[in-house]
Amino acid sequence: MDDSHVRGIDVRSFAPADAEVVAALIGNTIRYSNSRDYPRAMLDSLIAYFTPDKLLQLAAERQCLVAEVDGRVVATAALDGTRLATFFVNPDHQGRGIGTVLLRALEEAALKAGLPAVYVDASITGVPFYEARGYERTGSSTTGTAGPQVELVKAIERPVIDEQPRMLISEEKRRELDRRIADAKVNPKDGIPWQAVEAAALGRFAQ
Numbered sequence: 001m002d003d004s005h006v007r008g009i010d011v012r013s014f015a016p017a018d019a020e021v022v023a024a025l026i027g028n029t030i031r032y033s034n035s036r037d038y039p040r041a042m043l044d045s046l047i048a049y050f051t052p053d054k055l056l057q058l059a060a061e062r063q064c065l066v067a068e069v070d071g072r073v074v075a076t077a078a079l080d081g082t083r084l085a086t087f088f089v090n091p092d093h094q095g096r097g098i099g100t101v102l103l104r105a106l107e108e109a110a111l112k113a114g115l116p117a118v119y120v121d122a123s124i125t126g127v128p129f130y131e132a133r134g135y136e137r138t139g140s141s142t143t144g145t146a147g148p149q150v151e152l153v154k155a156i157e158r159p160v161i162d163e164q165p166r167m168l169i170s171e172e173k174r175r176e177l178d179r180r181i182a183d184a185k186v187n188p189k190d191g192i193p194w195q196a197v198e199a200a201a202l203g204r205f206a207q
């Protein structure tokens, strides 16, 4: 999914100007949402860790996204190599599908990067969200700055076209494309990479 508009949710890349507001939303989310699963002292050190400067540093190392509603940043999530990271939705905006939109955007990025799977060291609070979105526990757990975390993984697969029909070109254009390919009189048995020929034809067609 590219930067997109889904039910009034705008997803875009984190920008340096977001650092202050994102640090505040992370602090707010940890304070209110994670407090049911972690002791206060642990949460305080985690909140202290996510300073605006730290977020600027992390954003340079990761693919960091933010979600806006009515022009206000209300959520953030990142992909750090093959791992989801810093996934937080402001408590006022949880349960409205914003986390799902961010997750899909990062899974799409992973797919484009050719990653076969995405991992997450989930907070105890976040585990049900990931499980509801197809992630499975690996059986490993870690304890770091964020306290005990549960590792989950999801295989990232190319969408099956029959499951998600998306008409890229009209039937008429498709026939025209087939005719062009046929006119090219290319025989795949001659060792010509057939998919490359078709891709080139599609490229010409898009112009």
Ligand SMILES: CC(C)(COP(=O)(O)OP(=O)(O)OC[C@H]1O[C@@H](n2cnc3c(N)ncnc32)[C@H](O)[C@@H]1OP(=O)(O)O)[C@@H](O)C(=O)NCCC(=O)NCCS
Pocket: 029, 030, 033, 034, 086, 087, 088, 089, 090, 093, 094, 095, 096, 097, 098, 099, 100, 101, 120, 121, 122, 123, 125, 126, 128, 129, 130, 132
């Ligand atoms: C986890 C989090 C990122 C999810 O974002 P969100 O915008 O609330 O999620 P969505 O609204 O897209 O989806 C919620 C889905 O997850 C499930 N879910 C989320 N939290 C859940 C919980 N505590 N218990 C059960 N299910 C939960 C819901 O069933 C819902 O699925 P449904 O739409 O099929 O009913 C967000 O709640 C959050 O920031 N939590 C606190 C911070 C945190 O722990 N982040 C994870 C760090 S790894």
